[in-house]
Amino acid sequence: MVRFILTKLLYLIPTFLGITIIAFGLVRILPGDPVLLMAGERGVSPERHAQLTAMLGYDKPLVMQYFSFLGRLFQGDFGNSLSTNKPVLNEFLTLFPATVELGLCAIFLAVIIGVPVGVLAAIKRGSWFDQISMTSALVGFSMPIFWWGLLLIIFFSGYLGWTPVSGRISYMFYFPNVTGFMLIDSLLSDQEGAFKSAVLHLILPAIVLSTIPLAVIARQTRSAMLEVMGEDYVRTARAKGMPRRRVIGVHALRNAMIPVITTIGLQIGVLMAGAILTETIFSWPGIGKWMVDAISSRDYPVVQSGLLLIAILVMVVNLLVDLTYGLINPRIRVK
């Protein structure tokens, strides 16, 4: 097992270096000039332009810029944002909990709905429940979520007035930031209604973000269950007269969960992509929206370090998924 982990980790090193090269390289060939963007409609004189470019270090050769970027990375310095002058890592860490909170809730929704629906659909294969749920899953899977989010806002916030339109909590509540997770902080704050407000703010974005993972998980669970239920040992167990419920609960479900867990892990990348759209629509102060803004304002340090941090995150999660997979499925370790 240790060897398995070590090999996996070893593989990460070249990948990590590759990621830094791509993050750095892509950002440097971005057209557009942050100095000009700062000046706006007003324009900037050639001298001043040269001065500012030099100050930001963009006049040096690219290779040198890359190595100084890498060098600073190893000291934990991800650079400063051009628009706010704050350290990129600080901004990332401030906004990250918002994205994690949203992502976790979305995954939670997707799993608690998706897995039971998938199992039930598999058991009642061909029934109206199976057909309806799998059709809905496919609709969810095909959903342009930015449009879906707009529709939900129009209906639930605009027409019914049930949920707030955007943000993480009502301005009425103000309490110290302990964990960065609004749901937990609002409970800790002991203020009446704060938790409810946080939940109401979270619910629509979480639904929108969970739409695609939910569909994928439901479909994956169903097909994994079907496959497992067709396996010999399940058939044998049934044939031996083990109660159906027990067969499904003990044997089939446990084995079917292996590919499902992988699927859940793989949804992290999907979630990040979804977070970009969801956060943009709901003005959710997370890293998805932060990245979109940084790209459009050509905030080089934010785009490159943001890309890097997000890629590392996805990499780590994938590694964890691999490891979990290795734990529950010993066969893979031999490979």
Place this chain on the structure above:
Amino acid sequence: MSDISETNVPVKLSDAAIRRRMIAEFWFYFRQNRGAVAGLVVFILLVLIAIFAPLLAPHSPTAQYRDLLLVPPIWQEGGREGYILGTDAVGRDILSRLIFGAQYSLFIGIVVVSVALIGGTIIGLIAGFFGGWIDNFIMRVMDIILAFPSLLLALVLVAVLGPGLTNAMIAIAIVYQPHFARLTRAAVMSEQKREYVTAARVSGAGNLRLMFRTILPNCLAPLIVQATLSFSSAVLDSAALGFLGMGARPPAPEWGTMLAEAREFISSAWWVVTFPGLAILISVLAINLMGDGLRDALDPKLKRS
């Protein structure tokens, strides 16, 4: 079980006959999936709409009727005859734009899938066939691309290449091709050990011939399934890019771009927001339904169950 033993009957058949038989078999399974057939019908309709757009559309997609701004759909109060789904902010007929928009969506899907499929397949073939450090290097590069969330990477790529439809398609294709490369590589590696490959090698087939004529046709099934999946994702992702202002240029009636332009009317003119999104949803759904059917019909493992 019976059908498999049937195909295994050792009767010498001509290539054409085998092919005909495969297609017939495929169609037999595909037809059993009602959703897939429905998807196929909608998809064919979509293709027809795209091809005959100039004949079907009641108006030009770019003609602006200046005195008919934001006219609601015909069934709603204030609707005008001849503008079934209403008009947009500069008085263009929404139905006509949606009809012409079908051309864009299909075009995007076809281009993205072809580029990603061809690029990814070649890369995967090379990696799987040669193995060793080439394989290692290529697969690390693919890992790196996959480490970035697809939409984020596409967004940065479009920013690098400049906003516009062509660049959006290139960016999406680049982001998609690792999936094809991985699939091909895995298939090649498993096929390579089969007897027919060894036989071909022994009979003196060259590397290229081995790769493309011998091995590739036998890994087609997963690639086709992945291609349909990518087709629908491409339509979705290009719409998302359009929505974020990085897609097609005006006055192109691309659905995502229409939606982005309509965003300011979310609370005043629901029809300009609703219909483009619905068009995206319906076409993506149709393609996905079709993809499901394809997978079921092509994947022998699921056939048994």
Place this chain on the structure above:
Amino acid sequence: MKKLLIFASALAMSTAVAEAKTFVYCSEASPEGFDPAPYTAGSTFDAGAHPVYNRLTEFVKGTTEVEPSLAESWDISEDGKEYTFHLRQGVKWHSNDSFTPTRDFNADDVIFSFERQANADHPWHQYIPGLTYEYYSSMSMSELIEKIEKVDDYTVKFTLTEPMAPFLANIAMPFVSIVSKEYADSLEESGNMAALNNAPIGTGPFQFVNYQQDAVIRYKKNPDYWGTAPLIDDLVFAITPDAAVRLQKLKAGECHLMSYPAPADLEAIKADPNLQLDEQAGLNVGYLAYNTTVEPFDNPKVRKALNMAINKEAIIGAVFQGAAEPAKNPLPPTMWSYNDAIEDDPYDPEAAKKMLEDEGVTDLKMQIWAMPVQRPYMPNARRTAELMQEDLSKVGVDVEIVSYEWGEYLSKSMESGREGAVILGWTGDNGDPDNFLSVLLSCASADEGGANRAFWCNEEFSGLLSEATRTTDQEERTKLYEEAQVVFKEEAPWFTIAHSTTYVPMAKGVTGFVISPLGDYVFDTVDIAE
């Protein structure tokens, strides 16, 4: 017991929340920081300069006239080069957890606030690495101000290198907000210099409380404010970038006032019984700048003909949803010296077509550049370009619409020899006509680094402008600017599109909000009816 106490204090807090008057403003963007000097965005000034700080002079609410603020009065020398400011006494600085002021506002603070921007060696010039002072440098303040002297604790003398008519208006702008030297010193001692930008201390009507990035900014009323105390107790900025979402929040009662509504929503806002809508002509202009140095656009008659081919009313209707005034001059009508006697070119495609033929221009192909972003003077450039494209096709001109990323758009549109006409605009900084005409149309600004995107260099026009800055007599200046506008209209370097109207939707019951022609959102006089 402890738990009980916490509960009791929470209860006390929640009742306090219920009683205090909290005003919530749905703003359109996050501030870049709270120090107004290094930044340029309006959202930054709304969050920092206006609630927290004051300046020597300030604009009278709702106008571009200058009035005394931290400077109670001033004397100007005969030659117009020396300004002596007499400072207000007894002005208290805010305090926060880490800083309690020991003295009132005085001349040291004024000098500190200017020097830190002017002098690159000043310890506070780069208190955050990478800071730049774009307004200070682009308004040429360093070249203009020769020296600043402290006469006594409450008198400061500025010596200019040349007489400058708009100087008093320049120092009313947010970038020269007065910051506390004592606070800066204490931060320098504790090594937390970035706090000047994160935890601002000012003299303004509101004290900064807290900022949750990209979400909420909180302020509380400054109890010791030297001016008229605010009527509300707490001020909250709820940052909401999407216009449709801002409106939803306003309708849902989640905020009391919002900025920049989508033009499409104006009708619905007017019809909503729970909302009220204030409006004022904006101090801005949107335009289409031809490149007057390339054929055939170097011919004023061709430019005139194209101007006559474009239906301005259609743009105002479809893009601005009527929320704008058609523009005939480069200056907005709310600006003094606006020449109302000028007649706009009529919309006449037939005549335009004939004019083009007379000039031997047939089968003309051109580009129109549409900017990718929404600006106060132009809600949707793409749509404007589409309308122009359709109009021009009717006179036989084939238009291709191009767009670039915003930064690239700004730089490429200033490259000499640029192909095509560019949609762009301008919002006034300080209410002086020079801030429009010189910046956008003079010979000097047609060079690299300028903002004259028509590359239009007309000796007569530029001569009139420079004569006007040397004069301090307003009547004289008015005449010169009026004349310049006549030259502009004859030469037609631009198709002037519109002056967009500023609309501010707010909840019924909100009173005391005054729209600023400069686009500022200031809340020291607002109140909410119970």
